[in-house]
Amino acid sequence: MTVDLLITDAYIYVDHGHEIAGGWIAIKDGRIHSHGQDAQAAPQAHRTISAHGQLVTPGLINAHHHMYQNLTRSYAPVTNGTLFEWLQGLYPLWAGLDEESVYLSTFIAMVELLMGGCTTSMDHMYVHPKPFLIDAQFRAAREIGFRFHATRGSMTRSVEDGGLPPASVVQDEDTILADSERLVAKFHDASPGAMDRVALAPCSLFSVSERIMRESAMLADKHDLRLHTHLAEDPDEDAYCAEIYGCTPTEYFERVGWASPRSWVAHYIYPSSAEIDRLAHAGVCTAQCPCSNMMIGGGSADAMDLRRRGMRVGLGCDGSASTDHASMWLETRMALLLGRFRHGPHSMSARDALDMATRGGAACLGREDELGHLRPGACADLVIWKMSDIALAGALTDPVEAWLRCAPAVAGTTIVNGRILVEDGVPLMSNLNDILRAHTREARRIQRLSDQI
Incomplete structure (x- = not known):
């Protein structure tokens, strides 16, 4: 069987008390399919992303x-x-x-x-x-x-x-x-x-x-x-x-x-x-x-x-x-x-x-069974975190602590329901610049209402 997406070479925070160093995680049909540490056991995938040792967490x-x-x-x-x-x-x-x-x-x-x-x-x-x-x-x-x-x-x-x-x-x-x-x-x-x-x-x-x-x-x-x-x-x-x-x-x-x-x-x-x-x-x-x-x-x-x-x-x-x-x-x-x-x-x-x-x-939100963790069957909502080499210099022992202590961190890749929505830190919405211009117009309109008060 071939999965939709495979993320490899990652430090994966699966759930509280369950972490995988140098692991892989597979996504199929909008759900977490499987994960593991042995690269030879990873399934074939339509697309593979190497996380290069980065931290992966639930969204x-x-x-x-x-x-x-x-x-x-x-x-x-x-x-x-x-x-x-x-x-x-x-x-x-x-x-x-x-x-x-x-x-x-x-x-x-x-x-x-x-x-x-x-x-x-x-x-x-x-x-x-x-x-x-x-x-x-x-x-x-x-x-x-x-x-x-x-x-x-x-x-x-x-x-x-x-x-x-x-x-x-x-x-x-x-x-x-x-x-x-x-x-x-x-x-x-x-x-x-x-x-x-x-x-x-x-x-x-x-x-x-x-x-x-x-x-x-x-x-x-x-x-x-x-x-x-x-x-x-x-x-x-x-x-x-x-x-x-x-x-x-x-x-x-x-x-x-x-x-x-x-x-x-x-x-x-x-x-x-x-x-x-x-x-x-x-x-x-x-x-x-x-x-x-x-x-x-x-x-x-x-x-x-x-x-x-x-x-x-x-x-x-x-x-x-x-x-x-x-x-x-x-x-x-x-x-x-x-x-x-x-x-x-x-x-x-x-x-x-x-x-x-x-x-x-x-x-x-009443959804602890399928959100907030990366166990098989959970919704495929996850993040590959991006931090600069300078910010992480010297942080060699604990990727989860480093994620919050060695600031700043941003989402390098954000996946929702198995779909990549942010890649290399960039949102993939093609109309984003048009939305931003329209948003600025509306913000100006609303803030000008103070002149009428």
């Missing part, structure tokens, strides 16, 4: 993102604001989003993610000034060949209702629920190896009504979907929940039926130890966003403590206008540094961080 998984925000990256008036100041400054600009701008921002975000070694990403699209914005995201994902989990975000509380956003970007409850049903029917693919999936994702406890929280949970049960939201991200959230609901954010999360294995949350910075234990026991996962949290200066989840208590933790880039990048390699490095800074040099290794970026992200 990294982005468990929290807001792709449209790359239209307002490093936006000067809010670069040094708190979380709420930052949101209040940018919501009026995001009110200018339409299908074209969302398609372009999604396309650029996915290409940037691929270049940083990410092969699967969710996106939390919760700003809806126009209809069919998530449809535009799926169009971009399918054109690229990117594995995509769209999360249908929502907000019902505008400034007039005591919220942060203008009325133009929020929606009424019936519209949100009807569009959630429409998107699931149109795009959600529950089959193994799916490229397109949909989850339900009210923005936050303080931005949507209790009805939306409860009925989203019921819809998820009905259609067997994942659930996602921001949780315990800022101390102001504690004050809001205490005033409105008479409880903490986690207690409210539990009250509305979200404490289940379907759910994963972003940030989770300010829970109590008892609340962590309860959600971990319920099977809830968390996405830590190290760079965004440090950029805004609002604290960051204690990932190692969460893991110690039994909670699965993935990593996310978060908003392209808070982090100002979309590199999962950088998030993984920052998770390592943040963990060691908080708990000391013996607390966290590069393999712990890589496990969060792969297996942890797959757990968040």
Whole structure:
């Protein structure tokens, strides 16, 4: 039998606790076919790539993102604001989003993610000034060949209702629920190896009504979907929940039926130890966003403590206008540094961080059986990492530790579903320059909206 693609002479990180030095890995029909160390046992292939001793890992998984925000990256008036100041400054600009701008921002975000070694990403699209914005995201994902989990975000509380956003970007409850049903029917693919999936994702406890929280949970049960939201991200959230609901954010999360294995949350910075234990026991996962949290200066989840208590933790880039990048390699490095800074040099290794970026992200998306590892039968999503000889000079003993410690690293080859999408560090999308020009046009249009405020 002949496989589609064979990668040889690689240091292969197959899974936590399983690594192959000088090995090969074979891909057939979008799946990992086999791997080994003996070159004589490798199958024949239509194409063979020699990795020349480079590190091969599973594709990294982005468990929290807001792709449209790359239209307002490093936006000067809010670069040094708190979380709420930052949101209040940018919501009026995001009110200018339409299908074209969302398609372009999604396309650029996915290409940037691929270049940083990410092969699967969710996106939390919760700003809806126009209809069919998530449809535009799926169009971009399918054109690229990117594995995509769209999360249908929502907000019902505008400034007039005591919220942060203008009325133009929020929606009424019936519209949100009807569009959630429409998107699931149109795009959600529950089959193994799916490229397109949909989850339900009210923005936050303080931005949507209790009805939306409860009925989203019921819809998820009905259609067997994942659930996602921001949780315990800022101390102001504690004050809001205490005033409105008479409880903490986690207690409210539990009250509305979200404490289940379907759910994963972003940030989770300010829970109590008892609340962590309860959600971990319920099977809830968390996405830590190290760079965004440090950029805004609002604290960051204690990932190692969460893991110690039994909670699965993935990593996310978060908003392209808070982090100002979309590199999962950088998030993984920052998770390592943040963990060691908080708990000391013996607390966290590069393999712990890589496990969060792969297996942890797959757990968040409910796909740990087929994503986040390179065992036979897994989806053929993997990366051959590229680092300069100068950066690696002297790093002779541990390729995985060197990958995060001897920076920088980029994806030399990124493969999704068995297809090469980045080669020699270059994205293979033929229309990328046209997309970039159109993206610049849309970014200028949206940022000029500040002149009208």
